[in-house]
Amino acid sequence: MSPVRKPQPVDHSILNEMLALRLQQLEIENGGMEAFLPKTGLARGTYYTMLRGIGNPTLKTMERIASKLNMTVFELLGFEIDDARRALKKRGVDYDELTSAIRKKDEATRRVARQTRSQKLLG
Structure with a gap:
């Protein structure tokens, strides 16, 4: 059983x-x-x-x-986005600057991943 x-x-x-x-x-x-x-x-x-x-x-x-x-x-x-803006502002963080930095980091990460894939395919 x-x-x-x-x-x-x-x-x-x-x-x-x-x-x-x-x-x-x-x-x-x-x-x-x-x-x-x-x-x-x-x-x-x-x-x-x-x-x-x-x-x-x-x-x-x-x-x-x-x-x-x-x-x-x-x-x-x-x-709402305004809720996030207020919460971050209390901690001295600008919402738009933070989202811009995250977007740039994500783009760089994707670029590196594409380059790595290309190198693996070629080599």
């Missing part, structure tokens, strides 16, 4: 619940799950886990989803 699997404990967090609610909202706004799911770039099982407010999506995963949906992580979570 095979051993019985015990269900894993579920660790709910406010951030997971916020993301679940926001994904449900975006799903409705985008014509339902079948239309919305491909836009997220997520596997169906991962998406279902996130919709239930469980799992532990990394920031990188949330950034990837937001990028695929053409929004920021703040917008993905339901915040």
